Amino acid sequence: xxxxxxxxxxxxxxxxxxxxxxxxxxxxxxxxxxxxxxxxxxxxxxxxxxxxxxxxxxxxxxxxxxxxxxxxxxxxxxxxxxxxxxxxxxxxxxxxxxxxxxxxxxxxxxxxxxxxxxxxxxxxxxxxxxxxxxxxxxxxxxxxxxxxxxxxxxxxxxxxxxxxxxxxxxxxxxxxxxxxxxxxxxxxxxxxxxxxxxxxxxxxxxxxxxxxxxxxxxxxxxxxxxxxxxxxxxxxxxxxxxxxxxxxxxxxxxxxxxxxxxxxxxxxxxxxxxxxxxxxxxxxxxxxxxxxxxxxxxxxxxxxxxxxxxxxxxxxxxxxxxxxxxxxxxxxxxxxxxxxxxxxxxxxxxxxxxxxxxxxxxxxxxxxxxxxxxxxxxxxxxxxxxxxxxxxxxxxxxxxxxxxxxxxxxxxxxxxxxxxxxxxxxxxxxxxxxxxxxxxxxxxxxxxxxxxxxxxxxxxxxxxxxxxxxxxxx
Amino acid sequence: xxxxxxxxxxxxxxxxxxxxxxxxxxxxxxxxxxxxxxxxxxxxxxxxxxxxxxxxxxxxxxxxxxxxxxxxxxxxxxxxxxxxxxxxxxxxxxxxxxxxxxxxxxxxxxxxxxxxxxxxxxxxxxxxxxxxxxxxxxxxxxxxxxxxxxxxxxxxxxxxxxxxxxxxxxxxxxxxxxxxxxxxxxxxxxxxxxxxxxxxxxxxxxxxxxxxxxxxxxxxxxxxxxxxxxxxxxxxxxxxxxxxxxxxxxxxxxxxxxxxxx
Numbered sequence: 001x002x003x004x005x006x007x008x009x010x011x012x013x014x015x016x017x018x019x020x021x022x023x024x025x026x027x028x029x030x031x032x033x034x035x036x037x038x039x040x041x042x043x044x045x046x047x048x049x050x051x052x053x054x055x056x057x058x059x060x061x062x063x064x065x066x067x068x069x070x071x072x073x074x075x076x077x078x079x080x081x082x083x084x085x086x087x088x089x090x091x092x093x094x095x096x097x098x099x100x101x102x103x104x105x106x107x108x109x110x111x112x113x114x115x116x117x118x119x120x121x122x123x124x125x126x127x128x129x130x131x132x133x134x135x136x137x138x139x140x141x142x143x144x145x146x147x148x149x150x151x152x153x154x155x156x157x158x159x160x161x162x163x164x165x166x167x168x169x170x171x172x173x174x175x176x177x178x179x180x181x182x183x184x185x186x187x188x189x190x191x192x193x194x195x196x197x198x199x200x201x202x203x204x205x206x207x208x209x210x211x212x213x214x215x216x217x218x219x220x221x222x223x224x225x226x227x228x229x230x231x232x233x234x235x236x237x238x239x240x241x242x243x244x245x246x247x248x249x250x251x252x253x254x255x256x257x258x259x260x261x262x263x264x265x266x267x268x269x270x271x272x273x274x275x276x277x278x279x280x281x282x283x284x285x286x287x288x289x290x291x292x293x294x295x296x297x298x299x300x301x302x303x304x305x306x307x308x309x310x311x312x313x314x315x316x317x318x319x320x321x322x323x324x325x326x327x328x329x330x331x332x333x334x335x336x337x338x339x340x341x342x343x344x345x346x347x348x349x350x351x352x353x354x355x356x357x358x359x360x361x362x363x364x365x366x367x368x369x370x371x372x373x374x375x376x377x378x379x380x381x382x383x384x385x386x387x388x389x390x391x392x393x394x395x396x397x398x399x400x401x402x403x404x405x406x407x408x409x410x411x412x413x414x415x416x417x418x419x420x421x422x423x424x425x426x427x428x429x430x431x432x433x434x435x436x437x438x439x440x441x442x443x444x445x446x447x448x449x450x451x452x453x454x455x456x457x458x459x460x461x462x463x464x465x466x467x468x469x470x471x472x473x474x
Numbered sequence: 475x476x477x478x479x480x481x482x483x484x485x486x487x488x489x490x491x492x493x494x495x496x497x498x499x500x501x502x503x504x505x506x507x508x509x510x511x512x513x514x515x516x517x518x519x520x521x522x523x524x525x526x527x528x529x530x531x532x533x534x535x536x537x538x539x540x541x542x543x544x545x546x547x548x549x550x551x552x553x554x555x556x557x558x559x560x561x562x563x564x565x566x567x568x569x570x571x572x573x574x575x576x577x578x579x580x581x582x583x584x585x586x587x588x589x590x591x592x593x594x595x596x597x598x599x600x601x602x603x604x605x606x607x608x609x610x611x612x613x614x615x616x617x618x619x620x621x622x623x624x625x626x627x628x629x630x631x632x633x634x635x636x637x638x639x640x641x642x643x644x645x646x647x648x649x650x651x652x653x654x655x656x657x658x659x660x661x662x663x664x665x666x667x668x669x670x671x672x673x674x675x676x677x678x679x680x681x682x683x684x685x686x687x688x689x690x691x692x693x694x695x696x697x698x699x700x701x702x703x704x705x706x707x708x709x710x711x712x713x714x715x716x717x718x719x720x721x722x723x724x725x726x727x728x729x730x731x732x733x734x735x736x
Contacts, residue, residue, distance in 0.1 A: 322663075
């Protein structure tokens with residue numbers, strides 16, 4: 001490991017003087033310690049990495065974050081930023097203790113600029129609030145990760161992708177500018193309401209996806225698009241997953257670009273039915289593709305979905321079900337959006353693999369993971385974005401004892417990540433590296449690449465106090 | 475079993491405008507769909523057909539473009555469809571609508587069972603179904619939550635009443651109005667869309683009816699005089715409470731009692 005990264009640094013523990021300083025600056029009602037810190041703040045959604053912060057602060061402004069960082073930097077206290085806690089790799093878990101900044105109270109939508117089609121927001125605004133606010137103004141914020149209760153700050157920090165990535169791209173494509181607080185407390189504005197930017201290194205692109213390790217996002221300028229007037233989804237049943245996923249490259253090749261192409265298996269649909277207590281419109285087939293089309297007229301969309309339905313039928317689909325009204329969309333998509341929770345509820349513990357592979361390798365990768373299920377006698381469930389090659393594969397513990405679970409999980413993960421690399425894929429499509437996937441990132445990237453990342457981290461954070469021990473640090 | 479399902483084309487959105495001069499809903503230029511409650515009626519009919527054989531026919535009253543929902547019913551599995559359309563039917567209230575539909579049904583051939591949805595999303599009266607049955611002089615059951623048994627000559631159903639579940643056995647021919655969620659409605663099929671795109675849809679007007687008396691139809695046949703139509707006020711008031719689970723549970727119970735919801 002790169003020596004000057006301060007990866008083994010011993011941090012100062014929070015003492016009474018620190019608490020007194022924070023209380024005097026912020027008032028004691030926003031500074032929490034000990035038993036007053038809710039258990040929620042010691043883990044994220046996946047709950048496999050756990051650690052409490054020594055002090056939790058509800059922050060309200062850029063200026064106070066700057067002051068906190070100046071203090072923490074001077075005292076060598078680690079700081080971790082947290083949004084809704086919906087992460088899946090432990091990025092926002094304070095593994096070295098220290099200060100946790102809860103950003104969820106910085107949740108104002110600051111400005112909608114109709115002239116430039118931009119939306120300026122504080123980092124704690126929820127994704128569902130952004131999409132609703134945009135739609136109420138006939139505008140569209142395309143990134144659509146399944147977890148709509150995530151904050152925009154968290155979304156930017158992981159470069160969240162979501163279901164519409166196949167047509168519209170990912171969060172980074174919609175971040176035009178950021179206001180940042182650097183680890184030393186300096187406030188910096190990067191990017192802006194501009195469409196083009198060739199002005200040196202793109203700091204906002206670097207911060208986007210950096211999982212809170214380089215700087216603290218305190219404001220974001222987002223790009224909006226005109227709202228497509230109509231959307232229709234097709235739910236296409238196939239005899240098996242191989243046929244379903246094998247159809248995707250043929251759709252792409254036909255130059256029709258749906259907004260989303262999701263794949264799902266019957267087992268996951270049934271888990272969602274049990275979780276929601278509500279029937280899915282069809283669960284007779286083993287595997288499904290769910291495709292969405294958007295546009296400005298019914299005719300335009302119909303032409304596209306007719307062509308895709310024909311391709312699917314040629315490839316062995318049983319039929320193609322049209323999901324065109326608000327009720328039908330709700331029936332299908334409400335289930336899709338609960339898949340993660342439903343799979344989680346069906347087992348005792350789980351871990352996930354969020355690799356991204358080239359789109360024409362999705363079928364091969366999924367087949368490989370199905371084989372692992374039999375080889376290791378462990379339940380594996382998957383669903384995800386067949387259109388952009390980003391897969392969510394969940395390994396379920398069920399009744400396995402701790403030792404067997406850990407051994408099997410490690411073997412399965414090693415095989416999966418090696419296979420993904422062999423196919424030209426990468427470790428994470430949208431959930432990030434955080435704490436949980438570090439070894440797989442360094443396994444794939446090697447020393448030179450990891451050292452470059454560490455150098456970038458040190459350039460932003462020479463004292464290594466901002467979210468230490470994540471992504472590229474041991 | 476011959477089943478007729480009554481369906482209606484309604485606006486896709488709840489944000490409908492009202493013409494300030496005439497006080498009538500502006501339907502031009504807005505997207506439409508099949509009344510969501512009718513999907514449950516159609517699904518019930520299609521399941522009965524799958525289990526007991528027979529045919530499912532759909533009927534609607536409306537302008538010629540209402541053929542879109544008849545075609546949609548074909549895409550879900552209906553075998554035959556009819557539109558009752560005439561300018562003289564315009565402005566009909568629930569009674570005139572029920573009378574018009576009952577006249578149309580008489581021209582649609584024999585049936586064992588008529589199924590309607592609970593209500594429509596644009597009228598919300600929930601009266602048309604039972605009134606059709608009255609005009610046809612057949613028994614009818616509303617609030618049907620479950621089909622329990624289908625015999626040679628009768629059907630047994632469970633009715634969801636405010637305080638009780640009632641079980642009723644009723645002889646064919648009869649009419650039932652089904653509750654939302656009796657079954658999860660199937661999605662329209664692309665394969666059926668292609669297979670049925672040229673299927674004929676019967677269109678009938680006043681002249682085709684047994685009763686050709688204009689005064690029984692449309693605005694003149696409607697005893698209801700609508701004084702004013704207006705969209706209800708949107709209530710966006712909200713209260714946010716914080717506290718422990720127990721405190722919040724108590725608070726929400728008190729609030730619901732205060733609002734007389736429980």
